Amino acid sequence: MRVTVIGTGYLGATHAICMAVMGFEVLGVDVDASKVDTLNQGRVPFFEPGLPELLTKALESGRLRFTTSFAEAGAFGDVHFICVGTPQQSGSEAADLTYVDAAVTTLAPYLTRRVLVAGKSTVPVGTAARLADLLHGLAPAGDRVELAWNPEFLREGFAVDDTMKPDRMVFGVTSAWAEQRLREVFEPVLAQGVPVKVTDLQTAELVKVAANSFLATKISYINAMAEICEATGADVHDLAEALAYDERIGGRFLRPGLGFGGGCLPKDIRAFAHRAEELGVGQAVGFLREIDGINRRRRARTVDMVVEICGGDVAGKRIAALGAAFKPNSDDIRDAPALDVAATLRAAGAHVVVYDPAAMDNARRAHPELAYATSALDAARGADVVALLTEWNEFREIEPSAMAAVVRRRKIVDGRHALDPSSWRAAGWEYRALGRPVVQGA
Numbered sequence: 001m002r003v004t005v006i007g008t009g010y011l012g013a014t015h016a017i018c019m020a021v022m023g024f025e026v027l028g029v030d031v032d033a034s035k036v037d038t039l040n041q042g043r044v045p046f047f048e049p050g051l052p053e054l055l056t057k058a059l060e061s062g063r064l065r066f067t068t069s070f071a072e073a074g075a076f077g078d079v080h081f082i083c084v085g086t087p088q089q090s091g092s093e094a095a096d097l098t099y100v101d102a103a104v105t106t107l108a109p110y111l112t113r114r115v116l117v118a119g120k121s122t123v124p125v126g127t128a129a130r131l132a133d134l135l136h137g138l139a140p141a142g143d144r145v146e147l148a149w150n151p152e153f154l155r156e157g158f159a160v161d162d163t164m165k166p167d168r169m170v171f172g173v174t175s176a177w178a179e180q181r182l183r184e185v186f187e188p189v190l191a192q193g194v195p196v197k198v199t200d201l202q203t204a205e206l207v208k209v210a211a212n213s214f215l216a217t218k219i220s221y222i223n224a225m226a227e228i229c230e231a232t233g234a235d236v237h238d239l240a241e242a243l244a245y246d247e248r249i250g251g252r253f254l255r256p257g258l259g260f261g262g263g264c265l266p267k268d269i270r271a272f273a274h275r276a277e278e279l280g281v282g283q284a285v286g287f288l289r290e291i292d293g294i295n296r297r298r299r300a301r302t303v304d305m306v307v308e309i310c311g312g313d314v315a316g317k318r319i320a321a322l323g324a325a326f327k328p329n330s331d332d333i334r335d336a337p338a339l340d341v342a343a344t345l346r347a348a349g350a351h352v353v354v355y356d357p358a359a360m361d362n363a364r365r366a367h368p369e370l371a372y373a374t375s376a377l378d379a380a381r382g383a384d385v386v387a388l389l390t391e392w393n394e395f396r397e398i399e400p401s402a403m404a405a406v407v408r409r410r411k412i413v414d415g416r417h418a419l420d421p422s423s424w425r426a427a428g429w430e431y432r433a434l435g436r437p438v439v440q441g442a
């Protein structure tokens with residue numbers, strides 16, 4: 001069976017590479033010729049652990065190549081995966097479906113035989129049914145082209161593992177033939193015992209946004225508790241640990257701090273709330289706006305904490321911002337809380353020096369007004385405050401005394417609850433974290 005993957009971003013490139021490694025003949029398709037060239041030359045255009053090695057392996061096997069030609073894709077594929085982005089529209093909370101629509105309408109005229117088109121992008125519920133109509137109208141093979149929805153749950157930083165062995169697969173289908181095709185193309189995954197839920201198109205679309213909404217809710221829930229802790233002198237870190245022992249609650253996605261960012265959770269909860277309103281059931285997920293609000297307040301509160309620890313004004317102060325990516329093990333800066341905080345402090349007159357192990361190029365392009373350093377210690381040189389904003393392991397491993405030797409003042413705001421307060425306090429640092437008492441165990 002031959003597979004095409006349309007869209008070669010974080011999702012599509014990973015999917016195409018993994019499918020080739022699993023033994024399928026794969027053609028990756030993108031309208032961006034420079035991305036296609038980069039991938040054909042064996043380079044992954046973004047940071048994702050383990051993926052460059054697999055790309056090399058897949059290209060050497062001769063089973064993978066990339067093209068900009070939809071005509072070639074139409075002739076090649078038995079299953080076509082749609083993996084293009086669905087960002088937030090500018091000026092609206094709704095998802096921008098331009099790329100999904102373009103992928104389907106450009107591919108359809110080349111579909112002359114019975115094939116499956118499987119959407120993986122995150123879309124508002126109801127999109128798949130609309131795309132199926134589009135396909136049937138535009139494809140020479142008409143109704144013999146079938147549409148399925150197969151949402152993707154991969155996390156950046158763990159994209160390879162999540163693709164090779166996901167927690168579950170969801171097949172949204174309208175026929176037994178479509179289900180069978182998906183079972184064949186995911187046979188190497190399902191053979192490992194990965195559970196599969198077969199359902200209709202709209203349920204499959206909803207599983208993805210419901211899952212991301214739940215995860216966002218969990219994070220904002222603990223961050224709401226952090227706000228209460230700050231008002232009472234309680235410690236949200238201990239609170240979260242104590243809650244996590246209850247297996248019904250669990251500790252994952254219960255890490256308090258600066259909150260969620262990235263290309264998925266923030267825009268997905270907004271698009272979901274927007275879509276629910278269109279459907280007349282906005283009230284059912286009205287709480288998602290509160291989840292978004294709590295999340296935004298964490299960024300503002302982190303800025304306030306830096307201002308407070310500086311004595312009420314950051315103008316002219318030197319601030320080391322450790323981290324730029326929206327989370328560790330990624331170079332993705334879409335809606336990154338770290339850069340948001342850094343840029344706000346800069347706008348308030350601070351001299352902000354950023355260091356991130358992977359996202360420097362992306363950060364520089366998006367925020368040329370910030371200064372950049374070559375290491376965490378380099379960023380901290382002469383700093384009045386150090387702000388840890390993305391919890392990369394290399395920041396956890398910093399020796400408090402080594403950093404103390406280069407800063408102007410020993411003040412640290414741990415925006416991600418990544419450090420051990422007692423060891424930093426023992427080295428003479430004033431340590432602050434959202435939702436934790438100002439002085440604890442000092």
Ligand code: UDX
Pocket residue numbers: 152153154155156157212215219252253254255256257258259260261262263264265326327
């Ligand atoms: C998310 C979903 O996890 C994934 O299933 C979906 O396919 C895409 O969206 P991703 O955006 O890669 O994946 O990142 P994720 O690991 O979910 O983290 C999202 C954000 O939440 C990050 O900014 C992270 O720092 C933050 N986060 C996560 C917390 O603040 N606290 C936590 O406890 C967990």
